[in-house]
Amino acid sequence: MADALLGPAEIRELAARLGVTPTKKLGQNFLHDPNTIRRIVAAAGLRPDDVALEVGPGLGSLTLGLVTAVAHVHAVEIDPRLAEALPSTVTSANLTVHRADAMRVRAAEFEPAPTMLVANLPYNVAVPVVLTLLAELPTLRGGLVMVQKEVADRLTAGPGSKVYGVPSVKLAWYADARPAGKVPPAVFWPMPNVDSGLVAFTRHTPPAGIDRSAVFAVVDAAFAQRRKTLRAALAGWAGGADRAEKALLAAGISPQARGESLTVEQFTAIAAGAALSGVGGKLSASGSQPEEMDS
Missing domain, CATH: 1.10.8.100 (rRNA adenine dimethylase, C-terminal domain)
Incomplete structure (x- = not known):
């Protein structure tokens, strides 16, 4: 499986073999469309020397796309069964799997240091994960995350917008963010009942003079x-x-x-x-x- 991206049949077969049933609690919606994976990797603006950080790799769909595009991939997975199985699906020497909660990781745990966050984030923790990682990992120069479309709109909203709020301002503290496209429910298993959105961001120097x-x-x-x-x-x-x-x-x-x-x-x-x-x-x-x- 390491040489090809995962389609719907491979995703379901792999999940059945591992005894994995997607859970709402962990926000698990597994990507199973190779074209969407290629689109995400291309839109992320990755360089060959980048070190990608992926949160919630799940069954490894996006991971397979990332390992061929960058120098190293750190995959942070909270589900122990998925974390254990990932190296068998993505048999790449430039992959490090961390069985951990992305809200609790620390910079010292990653070697080499991550430079780009690229992830299909669980809907229920997307905003705090992005903000926490930007605060904890100053080496991140940017990233591309897939989140619920409504959340993508909030993260990229500017002053005066009806959806401009706390996530918009706090992300703006760290980075310039922009919408990078919409993703339909049909590319996931199980299918969510909402569209997803891609958010691209580039870190900038935060405002000076105050904590x-x-x-x-x-x-x-x-x-x-x-x-x-x-x-x-x-x-x-x-x-x-x-x-x-x-x-x-x-x-x-x-x-x-x-x-x-x-x-x-x-x-x-x-x-x-x-x-x-x-x-x-x-x-x-x-x-x-x-x-x-x-x-």
Whole structure:
């Protein structure tokens, strides 16, 4: 199987041999269309010297496409049966399989260091996985991920869009993102009831002058009550509406504006100005997250 991409018959035969039934809990929808795999590998903009990081390789469909395109592939798989079986399906010397949770991996675990994230991500954890890996792996220069189409729209939305929110701003902190195409349900087993979307991103230098966690606290507060003006939405974060207004004016932003109209640079300016004037705080002890963090 190492010399050819997997089609529908091979996927089902392999799953049956391993006793694997796709589970919704792990977000398992296995790719079985060679043309889609070739399309993903081509759209990722990979270089021969790249080190690809794949999250959720499953039965190895995309992995087979990646190992011939890059110098090395790190495949992170949480399902122990799939992790154990992958080297038998993808018999390549440039593959390292990590039986791990992608939300808990650390940079020191990968040698050589990953340079590109290319993955068909489980729908239920797509946003936190992308943001966590960009934070943990500074060697990533970019990537291409397949996610639920609705999530792809959120990740690539700009200020003023109805779907612009927490994922949009936080990804923009790390990278320039763009939509890279739609993927129909028919190329998966089992077939999801929604379309998928490809998101391509290229890392850039993040805004300077303030810690990321301080900026993300402002973003979370602004979108937790996205229908309110920033003066009202940031009141809890700032310690009062008047203090929120002070921070906004210092950043050159109207207190009557809403979070959906601000760029990541403007959120950074709010956090930076607040830090200088002693305004601002952290998320509540409950740790609750706004709806837009859901993947």
